[in-house]
Amino acid sequence: MKIARFHVGTGPTRLGLVDGDTITDISDVPGVGTSLRAILPVLDSLRDAILTAGGERHPLDAVVLEAPVDDPQKYLGIGMNYREHAEEARQAGIPIPTSQLWFNKQVSCIVGPRDDIHKPAVSDELDYEVELAVVIGRRCRHVAPADARSVIAGYLVANDVSVRDWLMKRSPTFTLGKSFDTHGPLGPWLTTDDEVADPLALRMRLTVNGEVRQDWTTDDMIYDIYEQIAYLTQVMTLMPGDVIATGTPSGIGAPTGRFLNVGDVVRAEIDGLGALENRVVAEP
Template sequence: MKIARYHLPDGESRLGRVEGDVLVDISDMPGVGTSLRAILPRLPELREAIEAADGASHALADVVLEAPVDAPQKYLAIGMNYAEHAAEAAAAGIPTPTSQFWFNKQVSCLNAPFGDVVKPDISDELDYEIELAVVIGQRCRHVPVEAARGVIAGYLVANDVSVRDWLAKRSPTFTLGKSFDTHGPLGPWLTTDDEVADPHDLHMVLTVNGEVRQDWTTGDMIYDIYDQIAYLTQVMTLEPGDILATGTPSGIGAPSGRFLKVGDVVRAEIDGLGAIENRIVEEA
């Protein structure tokens, strides 16, 4: 099942079930409404009704897709979680961690799947990172590895946009360089966990102006998704709607200095989950 947040031009945010190139509105169903985050814990019990919903239909081309999860409490991301990416990061001066390395992307960075990404005037080192993002579906703490899949609601395509000089030079942590406004495009919709046979066997591709920059599979993670959830929940309670970005493969712009420029179009696609596409624009 694929669930999107969307609005019609000049309309309010609503939820819809995605079927191919059509979106079927589900917001008027009993117990659903317009907040995906609110219904995540009840998705299993709502599934049958959502799949049978026959609300107003719209062509996807006629709606504006929004970031699928409304107002998540946390957006956490793991760094250097693919071996080749860790090597290229080391070449760019970022040391390879010896354990899971997590940082925050402040939720104010969230952006729509096809929203413009702003290149800040204060930096010329704007970079891209395709990532598989996990959306938590159940409030959880101290989750064992073998039970971790049970707390996952579904998956998104993410671009962990990064301002490299603020990562390496301007701030001692990753948080600021990862949290500029618009630098968290996500989507295009939530694909529920039951539709993904193995989240560690997905092909991902990122292009810039049609040129392939990243082309890898999620099977190359150093720490898999279930290890990540077990690790994090030793420290904190994860809530429905929390987003975990699970790492990026090699091919980022930093090692070669091929940073993003105004006018570039970045497309990130993961098999079975769809694609997001964002144009780089100058700061107003």
């Protein structure tokens, strides 16, 4: 299933089932409502009712898509988790870690798949990172790598927008440089795990104004998504709706200084999962 949060015009947020170029409102299905995070633990039991829902249908291009999960308890990202990206980060002055390197993106950074990205007034080093994002489906702790897929609800496309000088100089813990408002586009919808044959064999691309900047596959991860979940759950309980950004491939702007500017349009896409398309605007 592909489940989106959306609204029509100035109407309220609804949940919808995406099928091709249409979306069917499923919010009135008993037990569904309007919060995707809330139904994740029982999503399997609602599947038949969702798939046969008779709600109002809309063309996708007639609705406003929102972030599929806008209220996770946690939004975690792993740094330098693709082999060639780790090398380009090293060239930009970031040492290659010897273990998994994790940071928080504060959840207030999350925006929808078509929303604007703000270029901060305090920096000219605005960068992009296409990433496969994993959404946790059930409360879990001490998960073995072999069991990790069982706790995944599904997948999103993420753009881990980064303010490089705040990462490297002003707050080198990464968290602030990763957490500016609007710097967490997610979407366009949740693709449930059963629809993805192998999340470690997906092609991802990112373009800026139509120019390809990143084009890679998820099989180049240093630590795969199952190892990531196992590592994190040694430390903390993961909750339904928690988002894990699993790393970006090579091609970021930092090594060459090709940062984002006002007016740029950034498109991040992953085969089978959809695409984000966000315009860069000046911070209000």
